Amino acid sequence: MTEQRYNPDPHAHPGLHVIAVVEALKGALAVLAASGLELLGPAPLRHGVDLLIAKFQLDPDHGAMAWLANAISPHSVHLAAAGVLFYGIVHLVEAWGLWRAKVWASWLGCLAAAAYLPFDIYAVFHHPGWLSVAIVALNLLVVWVLGHDLVKRKR
Template identity: 30%
Template structure:
């Protein structure tokens, strides 16, 4: 197996992992439908021994209170659609399909400005880690695409 194919498979595994996490989120969100989300949010704040009167806790509780069943359904459908896109991308990368190489490049590059914004205004280890991983994936996909073009020109 070539080095490029190994790299594509690594990116495919990463994309499939994002799809699995998104699918789990979709099921988790869907499971919340029909529950009193305000009570659930208050229970979470209580179990974590947080002050319910603090700003962050009250924002969390208020956000949970505002989730209607229709909004939950929209979030669930969105998370499922995102997971399906990630699974299709992972399959295509695993099979070295050119269109998924371009798709991975573009879909990864789209997030870069948002990740930079997040690092600048809300720096965290997670935002920095996500940015670094994304830069590596985007750079690798650009390398794969350019390498294939170079091989095509030589042939």
Template identity: 30%
Template sequence: MWLIITYKFVKAGLMLGLAIWLTTDPEAVYLFGQRVAHELVEARPFMVRLGNWLHTHLTKHVIERSALVAWLDGVTTALEGTLLLLGKPWGEWLVVIGLSLFLPFEVYEVIHKPGVGKAIVLLLNAAIVVYLVYELLFPAHRARSRQVPPAG
């Protein structure tokens, strides 16, 4: 459970930092994105498509929407981490529901556009969902696993 809580707080910090940057300096984000797109086009032949796609699709509107998504994800993730840290059972269900909602999209992406990173994210999220559901459905197991063995 501590690994999940740590993950939640690290992710929340990163997403909130990104949200702040996207919100406070969208022009710098745009220029950075265009610089990255240029570097991708110049770097390797297999990165040209990604660089061209980024150059074409990076707009002020996309940056604004990305900021909104980053704020939403950062705040939600921080809330989940806090509820887990406080030991609130409904916090665990919130995490399960939140992660479960993304699994169909992740499966679709892995099937239609396979990639190692996508597969790793899918497996990690699925493992967390299975672990949390097991812990929530079998509270007797949870109580036994948290007991300190008798000394001697």
């Protein structure tokens, strides 16, 4: 009996495994967050928003936080948990694909990271600081690595 072992694509970028680990962590955290939302329900979430309103002395009847507090219901928590679960599963599938050096995963990761860039750049201008710049740099690096992987494999 011959042992079948995983042979990675020799044309794949070596950074794929690093990105795969990060994506797996993001996916696992999202699945945990979705589970927490489902298990705990709306009460702790509502309590947390109320604490933020009190801490920052916000108007409890007007503004974004007041809208958020009023929008929290069992139905909205189920909907949010479903969205977060979907997000987590997509990242876990992407991580698996990147770990296995699948071309479709490089496409998925490149497009997903590129989709975040306009929001990241917006954050740099409206919330300047080293963290905003680091996030843009990291997403640009991911887009570059995955894009380079795709170009390298096409040759």
